Amino acid sequence: MAYSYILTAAAIPTLCFVCKVLYRLFLHPLAGIPGPWLPAITSFYSTYYDCSHCGGGQYPPKLKELHERYGPIILPVPGEVHISDPDCLDTIYAIRDRNSYSAGGLMVEQSVGSTEDHALHRLRREALNPYFSARAVVDLEPLLTAKAAKLAQVFEAYASFGLDNGLLDDISEAHRQREALASLLAGVPLQNHFRTSMRFVGGLMTLLQGQSALPPGLIEMIRFRARIRHDIDAVLDDKANHDKGSGRSLFYELRDSTLPQHEKTADRLQDEATLLVMAGTESPAKTLTIASFYLLSQPLVMRKLRQELTNAREHAPDVEIPLHSLTALSYLGAVIHEANRLSFGVTNRMRRYSPTETLAYTASYGPNEGTTYALPPGTKMSTVTYCTHLNETLFPDPWHFDPGRWLGNSEEVTRRKRCLMAFGKGHRRCLGIYLANAEMSLALAALAQYDMKLFETDESDVTFKYDNQISHPKRDSKGVRAIVRGNHI
Ligand code: HEM
DSSP states (O other): OHHHHHEOOOEEEHHHHHHHHHHHIISSSSSOOOSSSHHHOOOOHHHHHHHHHGGGGGGGHHHHHHHHHOEEEEEETTTTTOOOOOOGGHTTOOSSSSEEEOOOOOOOTTGGOOOOOOHHHHHHHHGGGGSSSSSHHHHHHHHHHHHHHHHHHHHHHHHTTTOOOOOOOOOOHHHHHHHHHHHHHHTTTHHHHHHHHHHHHHHHHHEEEGGGGOOHHHHHHHHHHHHHHHHHHHHHHOOOTTOOSOOOOOOHHHHHHSSSSSOOHHHHHHHHHHHHHHHHHHHHHHHHHHHHHHHOOOOOHHHHHHHHHHHHHHHHHHOOOHHHHHHHHHHHHHHHHHHHHTTSSSSSEEEOOOOOEEEEEEEESSTTTTTTEEOOTTOOOEOOOOHHHTTTTTSSSSSSGGGGGGOOOOOOHHHHHHOOOOOOEEEEEEHHHHHHHHHHHHHHHHTTTTEEEEEEEOOGGGGEEEEEEEEETTOOOOOEEEEEEEOOO
């Protein structure tokens, strides 16, 4: 008797599982999408490539491989289509009522970047837009040039073997924080798949052994958020507006903005600030690292950049090139575009869905070329930059660093620019594009003034190896290291 109860108890979930598998394979509206059957029935397929295969972070290369076999549309996980077709990017990221799926796992759930709902995203984004516009960045010129000058001082200090009292202000602290953020990012694939269990385990470990039981990246993040919280609480408490005037923090502006009250809570502003700092440091740092490596390893590229900077200085040899002229330099811009391309921006799947629209996609190549697939409302659509930025028809010899591919106004170059996904696309594209371009232009112009030689560094220190939300090279990389020999004459 007991035996038959056990059998029934085991049979019910097994039957449910079998029904679900059969439904996903044969009856689901996306059942006809090409690709292997495993990711069509279970997300463990992506979990395996994200968290285990060759050390994890391997799903973007796997997706590229699947597209080469099955064509431009496949299922990366049940209920989502992944499309590798440059001509479809505008459709996926269209400025329409598109919701986004957030990455999660970075403690910024209430920030603009993690907001799924279209209307709420718009509200949050509009509150921030004025502070990141081209105009706002021009207003920041004195601050940014002062930072670039400090960067030059660091190069100077290393060139003279003098005492370095800090990268910008504290080099070792900056290094420590970057290491901590990198280790936090390394945990993102796991966080994305096992968020609840990891929170539970983290909570339990903290309870039993205190904070020291947590991974160093997480401890640093908790400290960092506590510092941010302290500053935000001070802004919210500062009813007398002691810090009024120009240069005051963006959080005063948000506090005094027309945002509804529930959008101005300390918790929400803490998430927003955390996102802004993380997004505003790690991605430009990645692009700069890549640009620096190739400038130092390809003398011809460096020579062309220096020539352009010299020409720009000829008009006014005694003053620094103004920011608006610097950011308009075509070769410098091409170096930044190419470094952005090989940085891959956000490396995991950038997902959108339309809650109301049925979309259609016609395969433009591969074994099912010409077949049209209907994507019902709510279907998640995604792309990875790994597929777009390594597309050989767009970027021949895609692993080669070649700023020349961005020069001129040919149709090809215009198409490349339209398909560069490092900053994302559409109404959720990066908020900090102008700021990032200004910072990177100033930093690379400063770098070009010094003669440097790469030290124990090769291409594997910058080449994509792991998808940790942003690209990560081989695990034991020490980064791009160079010996500064002195000023470039
Ligand atoms: C090279 C530098 C940078 C790269 C490659 C980059 C890349 C990206 C990407 C790919 C996204 C997601 C876009 C999408 O989902 O469609 C994003 C979003 C965002 N980025 Fe950047 N970013 C950079 C610099 C910055 C800077 C300097 C800031 C300024 C603080 C910033 C702030 C943000 C914010 C707030 C979002 C969320 C926007 C939203 O959801 O509306 N980023 N960035």
